[in-house]
Amino acid sequence: MTALTTQSRPSLDNSSLSKEDYAGIEIEKKYKMIAENVTISYGDFVAVKNITMKFPEKSVTALIGPSGCGKTTFLRCLNRMHDMTKNAQVEGKVMLDDIDLYDKSVDPIYHRRKVGMVFQKPNPFPTMSIYDNVVAGLKLNGVKDKKILDEIVEDSLKMAYLWDEVHNDLKKSAIELSGGQQQRLCIARALAIQPEVLLMDEPASALDPIATQKIEETITELKKEYTIIIVTHNMQQAVRVSDFTGFMYLGDLIEFRETKKLFTDPKNELTAKYVQGHFG
Amino acid sequence: MTTTQQRRLEYRALFKQNVGKRLAVDKAVRIIIFSCVIIAIIPLGSILVEVFKNGITAISYEFLTEVPGSIGSGEGGIGPAIQGTLIIIGLSSMIGVPIGVMSGIFLSEYGDNQLARTIRFFNDVFMEFPSIVLGIFAFLMIVLILGHFSVWAGAFALSLIMFPIVARTTEESLKMVPVTYREAGTALGLKKWVITFRIVISGAKSGMITGILLSVSRIGGETAPLIMTILGSSQFFSSMDVPMDALPLRIWRLSLLPYDSAQLQGWGAALVLIIIILGINLGVRYYFANKKGSIFGRLIKQGVSGKK
Numbered sequence: 001m002t003a004l005t006t007q008s009r010p011s012l013d014n015s016s017l018s019k020e021d022y023a024g025i026e027i028e029k030k031y032k033m034i035a036e037n038v039t040i041s042y043g044d045f046v047a048v049k050n051i052t053m054k055f056p057e058k059s060v061t062a063l064i065g066p067s068g069c070g071k072t073t074f075l076r077c078l079n080r081m082h083d084m085t086k087n088a089q090v091e092g093k094v095m096l097d098d099i100d101l102y103d104k105s106v107d108p109i110y111h112r113r114k115v116g117m118v119f120q121k122p123n124p125f126p127t128m129s130i131y132d133n134v135v136a137g138l139k140l141n142g143v144k145d146k147k148i149l150d151e152i153v154e155d156s157l158k159m160a161y162l163w164d165e166v167h168n169d170l171k172k173s174a175i176e177l178s179g180g181q182q183q184r185l186c187i188a189r190a191l192a193i194q195p196e197v198l199l200m201d202e203p204a205s206a207l208d209p210i211a212t213q214k215i216e217e218t219i220t221e222l223k224k225e226y227t228i229i230i231v232t233h234n235m236q237q238a239v240r241v242s243d244f245t246g247f248m249y250l251g252d253l254i255e256f257r258e259t260k261k262l263f264t265d266p267k268n269e270l271t272a273k274y275v276q277g278h279f280g
Numbered sequence: 281m282t283t284t285q286q287r288r289l290e291y292r293a294l295f296k297q298n299v300g301k302r303l304a305v306d307k308a309v310r311i312i313i314f315s316c317v318i319i320a321i322i323p324l325g326s327i328l329v330e331v332f333k334n335g336i337t338a339i340s341y342e343f344l345t346e347v348p349g350s351i352g353s354g355e356g357g358i359g360p361a362i363q364g365t366l367i368i369i370g371l372s373s374m375i376g377v378p379i380g381v382m383s384g385i386f387l388s389e390y391g392d393n394q395l396a397r398t399i400r401f402f403n404d405v406f407m408e409f410p411s412i413v414l415g416i417f418a419f420l421m422i423v424l425i426l427g428h429f430s431v432w433a434g435a436f437a438l439s440l441i442m443f444p445i446v447a448r449t450t451e452e453s454l455k456m457v458p459v460t461y462r463e464a465g466t467a468l469g470l471k472k473w474v475i476t477f478r479i480v481i482s483g484a485k486s487g488m489i490t491g492i493l494l495s496v497s498r499i500g501g502e503t504a505p506l507i508m509t510i511l512g513s514s515q516f517f518s519s520m521d522v523p524m525d526a527l528p529l530r531i532w533r534l535s536l537l538p539y540d541s542a543q544l545q546g547w548g549a550a551l552v553l554i555i556i557i558l559g560i561n562l563g564v565r566y567y568f569a570n571k572k573g574s575i576f577g578r579l580i581k582q583g584v585s586g587k588k
Contacts, residue, residue: 127479
């Protein structure tokens with residue numbers, strides 16, 4: 001499989017596409033998050049080029065594309081995680097409901113509590129128990145009421161489909177869990193802060209097929225309550241879990257449509273080549 | 281035959297030729313490593329054996345609790361010195377550890393700028409400072425200004441020795457904590473100081489404790505700065521503003537005396553100092569090893585039970 005180099009890259013002829021094909025999808029659902037003209041650069045390197053994307057409420061949107069296409073970079077800007085990277089620069093607007101997360105008056109810490117995040121590698125806090133991991137976001141933010149915490153632990157673990165496996169040893173250290181369980185614990189931890197949006201950065205890439213299946217079931221279930229944006233390398237996974245899919249290539253958003261349509265009837269030549277497995 | 285096959289055969293032949301040599305090199309490296317360990321252990325072990333052999337005969341209840349007797353009589357003990365050493369270690373740690381830990385946190389978590397790079401450089405220079413220079417500094421800054429020897433001056437001088445060590449080891453241990461935990465904390469909407477103090481530090485605890493213990497051991501044996509600051513005394517502690525005794529000072533004085541009985545007491549004092557330092561080390565490690573939820577404790581237990 002030969003990867004496309006910059007030279008052999010087909011020109012981005014978007015003229016045949018209507019605007020909503022790559023800018024957003026016109027649907028009846030409300031948009032939960034809207035990224036407008038987002039450009040992200042590290043020093044001189046532009047990783048994400050002027051992307052506009054609308055994320056419908058209570059649905060799963062997948063971001064696919066070959067390595068280095070900027071999908072993780074883009075995902076992290078939706079949570080202002082780039083604040084942690086010293087030379088990362090974000091331009092444009094990211095609207096969460098009607099608040100621009102990049103507005104100067106906005107406190108990123110407060111808004112991160114509305115946008116949960118699950119990372120590629122399971123990263124439960126190693127020094128904490130399962131229980132403490134789930135409530136870390138609340139406890140360390142000052143919620144002390146044991147009754148509330150107990151309730152949230154149970155709810156979050158149930159939502160992440162982990163409750164049945166761990167409810168007898170909540171005091172056990174989180175790192176004694178298996179990789180798949182750890183990842184579901186991280187999902188529970190992200191859910192415990194009661195977010196509205198859930199960002200997932202290749203949540204199943206480090207897991208075996210059975211654990212992956214469990215994570216996917218979790219995602220499908222969570223869709224009823226949350227707006228989920230998931231980055232994945234795995235195209236089958238995008239087909240299985242997502243309602244909408246955006247295909248990114250070298251920092252551009254090439255095509256963004258309903259998942260079914262994007263995979264069965266891609267309008268862009270590049271998308272077609274990618275979803276058929278000609279490069280990646 | 282394809283090139284790959286040909287190459288395979290060539291290499292195999294090459295491997296066969298060198299088997300003897302490779303085994304010999306392997307053996308030689310093992311012997312070198314093992315002898316280096318022995319060479320390092322011999323002086324350490326012989327010092328310990330010597331101190332124990334000579335010191336044990338000096339130790340008695342009176343020796344540990346009483347004030348020194350008249351010079352050369354071989355009577356009395358090192359009570360004030362033991363008390364003084366515990367006081368000075370405690371006081372210096374109370375000053376040096378918090379400052380060191382905070383500096384280390386600054387260097388690791390907020391240290392991506394010119395100011396921190398400068399501080400880190402001077403911290404490293406400071407760490408290698410001869411301790412007597414710090415003693416003279418404390419002498420000039422406190423003893424001369426107050427007009428008398430002072431326990432505070434001693435604690436100040438020793439904490440100056442402590443904090444660069446604590447700062448450096450704290451910084452290194454914090455840096456060892458993977459950035460993914462900081463990211464997870466950030467994504468949960470936690471404030472930076474909460475992430476640092478509640479998540480990052482708990483992952484770095486064992487390294488930080490090692491650094492603190494290292495610095496305690498280091499100051500426990502310091503003599504030169506104490507001569508300039510607390511001077512030494514044959515009385516128990518009475519006030520912060522008068523001279524106080526400490527074990528290194530007592531060992532130094534006793535070893536200079538020309539009497540066998542005094543030198544025997546010196547050996548005894550040295551043994552007591554070693555036991556105190558060892559006790560602090562083991563005590564602190566044991567405490568943290570048994571503390572609930574401590575990763576350090578789990579590691580130790582895993583080490584003990586040989587479980588991974």
